[in-house]
Amino acid sequence: MKPSPFAYSAPESLDELLRVLADVGSDGxxxxxxxxxxxxxNMRLAAPSHIVDINRLPGLAFVQVDxxxxxxxxxxxxxxxxxxxxxxxxxxxxxxxLRLVAHPVIRNRGTTVGSLAHADPAGxxxxxxxxxxxxxxxxxxxxxxxxxxxxxxxxxxxSAVQAGELAxxxxxxxxxxxxxxxxxxxARRHGDYAMCxxxxxxxxxxxxxxxxxxxAYVSVGPTPTVVDLTETVTGRPAATADWGPAAELxxxxxxxxxxxxxxxxxxSHLTGVLTERALRAAAGAAA
Amino acid sequence: xxxxxxxxxxxxxxxxxxxxxxxxxxxxxLSDFLRHDLGLTGTHVGCEHGVCGACTVIVDGRxxxxxxxxxxxxxxxxxxxxxxxxxxxxMHPVQQAFRECHGLQCGxxxxxxxxxxxxxxxxxxxxxxxxxxxxxxxxxxxxxGYQNIVKATVRAAEIARERRA
Numbered sequence: 214m215k216p217s218p219f220a221y222s223a224p225e226s227l228d229e230l231l232r233v234l235a236d237v238g239s240d241g242x243x244x245x246x247x248x249x250x251x252x253x254x255n256m257r258l259a260a261p262s263h264i265v266d267i268n269r270l271p272g273l274a275f276v277q278v279d280x281x282x283x284x285x286x287x288x289x290x291x292x293x294x295x296x297x298x299x300x301x302x303x304x305x306x307x308x309x310x311l312r313l314v315a316h317p318v319i320r321n322r323g324t325t326v327g328s329l330a331h332a333d334p335a336g337x338x339x340x341x342x343x344x345x346x347x348x349x350x351x352x353x354x355x356x357x358x359x360x361x362x363x364x365x366x367x368x369x370x371x372s373a374v375q376a377g378e379l380a381x382x383x384x385x386x387x388x389x390x391x392x393x394x395x396x397x398x399x400a401r402r403h404g405d406y407a408m409c410x411x412x413x414x415x416x417x418x419x420x421x422x423x424x425x426x427x428x429a430y431v432s433v434g435p436t437p438t439v440v441d442l443t444e445t446v447t448g449r450p451a452a453t454a455d456w457g458p459a460a461e462l463x464x465x466x467x468x469x470x471x472x473x474x475x476x477x478x479x480x481s482h483l484t485g486v487l488t489e490r491a492l493r494a495a496a497g498a499a500a
Numbered sequence: 501x502x503x504x505x506x507x508x509x510x511x512x513x514x515x516x517x518x519x520x521x522x523x524x525x526x527x528x529x530l531s532d533f534l535r536h537d538l539g540l541t542g543t544h545v546g547c548e549h550g551v552c553g554a555c556t557v558i559v560d561g562r563x564x565x566x567x568x569x570x571x572x573x574x575x576x577x578x579x580x581x582x583x584x585x586x587x588x589x590x591m592h593p594v595q596q597a598f599r600e601c602h603g604l605q606c607g608x609x610x611x612x613x614x615x616x617x618x619x620x621x622x623x624x625x626x627x628x629x630x631x632x633x634x635x636x637x638x639x640x641x642x643x644x645g646y647q648n649i650v651k652a653t654v655r656a657a658e659i660a661r662e663r664r665a
Contacts, residue, residue: 221526251568252549316638321562
């Protein structure tokens, strides 16, 4: 199908864009990569009266990396972030997760910040922002604010971005040294929405014993759930650790729902299995 | 009662090396712009929500879904469609490989595969079979069972290397 008619603007400066967003208010919808928005428009699940295309804005396609983490601009495509070797060095979890975001062709157009603003419960990057404790910078005419991951995802498809605001960039902090990460998921078909996805970060001490173990989940709750599993494995040597109790705690910490793709029971089962798998891989990467 | 006519936007872009212009409503998808406004019907439209990959075109060197882009967003960009890959007498390595390996049957999905793989072998000139599977994972084919498409993808890279040698 085709989108309903809408008014269209493609501002060429951030100032002009924020003015347009202030004018159109809740009738406006920001278009970045459009890989989630265009299907919604094509299927007429939404019919915003004004599309504000940010693709003409200069200077927002950046991936900035320093030792503290990776900052991604609103127009950086998933593929730009995925291919950035410096970003991979500082925060391997980005590439680990991005490889699971839809298909390569979708990642050429879709933006990382856009997928955060979209707040799909199956969106891998929401779990990455949650697990890293990252932030999103929002701008409106005359002011900016920074929202932490814990306050950014409000409900399925609902983020903290308000009418008149643009998500300008997202910051993903690096993990402490001797931290390994992994992202694993199970989907019906490669590239589909996951039925359960787990991002894991395991930190070891100098002797290879576990100091911290945390995970974040997609597709098993309305927003990305972060679970601290440290108490179940702390002090154990990573090489011989039993991750079973961590998997049990993870299962007890999420409340998946049933839908056409998978039952709640199956998603809960996957949560356990994938938690163990992700923690083992993350610990292996930390060693 | 008739609706007010929609506002039109002039969209100028380069398609297969030729500067093209048309005036279209903002909601015109790039796929429909290519087919209806420019008459380039080689780009096929399957699902229109980004799942099937039939409408894939190359935008500034990277394959993208033309059904998930507005034509107005593509203003000023360089597009390559299947028509721009080669001719019957001078086939692109991807086209030659799909023919040699029987990588198509009904041909509906083929333009999307050809554009996707053409861009892929530029980026990865020596793909493994696994790389090839990943590269075409976003394109659906209901005829072939994919075996020959994967073979054709690996073969296309080989032909491109041979031609460069």
